[in-house]
Amino acid sequence: MPTATSITVLIADDHPIFRRGLxxxxxxxxxxxxxxxxxxxxxxWRLMQRLLPTVAVLDIHxxxxxxxxxxxxxxQHRLPSKLIILTMDSDEALLAEALALEVAGYLLxxxxxxxxxDAIRQVAGGGCFISPAFSGALVRHNAxxxxxxxxxxxxxQLTFTERQILKLIAADHTxxxxxxxxxxxxxTVETHRQNISRKLELSGSHxxxxxxxxxxxxx
Numbered sequence: 473m474p475t476a477t478s479i480t481v482l483i484a485d486d487h488p489i490f491r492r493g494l495x496x497x498x499x500x501x502x503x504x505x506x507x508x509x510x511x512x513x514x515x516x517w518r519l520m521q522r523l524l525p526t527v528a529v530l531d532i533h534x535x536x537x538x539x540x541x542x543x544x545x546x547x548q549h550r551l552p553s554k555l556i557i558l559t560m561d562s563d564e565a566l567l568a569e570a571l572a573l574e575v576a577g578y579l580l581x582x583x584x585x586x587x588x589x590d591a592i593r594q595v596a597g598g599g600c601f602i603s604p605a606f607s608g609a610l611v612r613h614n615a616x617x618x619x620x621x622x623x624x625x626x627x628x629q630l631t632f633t634e635r636q637i638l639k640l641i642a643a644d645h646t647x648x649x650x651x652x653x654x655x656x657x658x659x660t661v662e663t664h665r666q667n668i669s670r671k672l673e674l675s676g677s678h679x680x681x682x683x684x685x686x687x688x689x690x691x
Contacts, residue, residue, distance in 0.1 A: 478505040479596045482523060484516035484542075485531040485558065490581070494529065497588055504592065513537025517545060525553050526596050529579075529588070532559040532566065540566075543573040544643060547636075548653040554595040558584060567606055568689030572639065577601040617690045626671040627691075634671075635691065637664050641681060642688035 481498050483506070485491040491509055498506045507525040510516035514536035520528055528546075530539035537545070539557045546555060556577030557570050570578050576595035579587055580603040591601035621627055630638065633654070640650045647661045654661070669680050684691070 479503060479527060479592060480505045480507040480523070480525040481592060482507045482510070482516070482519055482525040482528040482553075484510040484513070484519075484529065484534065484539075486511050486534045487531075494584065494588060497585065498592075501589060504589075513539075513542055517542055520546065520551060520553060521549070524551065527556060527577075527592050528553045529556045529558060529577075529592070532557050532561065540569060540573065543570065543575050547573055548640065556591055556595060556601070565689065567602075572642075572689050572691055578606060579603050580605055620687060620690050624672060626673060629671045630668060634664055634668050637661065638668055638684055639688075639691050641665075642684035642691055 481504055483491055483494045483498065485494065488511065491511065495506055495509055498504045507523045508519045510519055511534075513530075513534045516528070516530065516534070517537055519525075520542065528542075530542050532539040539559075543555050543557065546553060554576045555574075556579055557575050558579055558581050559566065560581050567578055577591045577600065579591050579601065583603055583605075587601070587603060594601040627635075636654070637650055640653065645653070647658050647665065651658045651661045665680060669675070672680075672683060674680050674683055
């Protein structure tokens with residue numbers, strides 16, 4: 473049974489042998505508690521909502537819903553769980569997308585056995601863990617964010633809700649969909665969109681959508 477100080481962990485991966493190996497690593501550490509495991513994204517999403525684990529470790533490629541989709545769902549529904557994405561890809565664009573979705577850990581599968589416990593502890597404590605292989609990509613991503621922030625000082629003026637709406641616009645959600653996700657009215661979303669455009673000095677019917685798409689990995 474978990475104690476009051478246990479870090480609860482959900483493991484989601486569609487490869488049974490690999491998933492079992494990760495679960496055994498969790499089971500072998502007295503400070504961690506395996507909350508559950510899932511073999512596809514649909515099952516993982518149900519467990520994430522029901523169990524609210526401290527950390528959810530999600531394979532980037534799973535049937536039904538992949539790890540990125542689950543990260544987007546988690547952000548939209550404001551789940552408290554910290555997320556770690558498991559990947560075999562070295563694609564920098566995927567790393568940027570994960571960071572934009574507030575993923576706290578990005579872990580290469582080939583080093584997962586040795587890095588998993590460190591990654592879980594760091595993200596559970598409010599930190600970030602990126603596999604060392606991505607260090608160069610992370611430096612470039614942070615540099616690009618700083619450039620964008622200098623070029624668009626209005627970004628610093630956005631409220632938490634406005635920034636969340638901007639990310640949802642970048643993910644191609646309509647105002648109606650955003651209203652449903654944030655449990656507010658469409659009129660409220662439209663007011664936020666107007667405020668975002670004003671702060672970013674954007675004009676024209678599609679300028680906000682263009683801005684969000686062009687910078688989606690850095691928002």
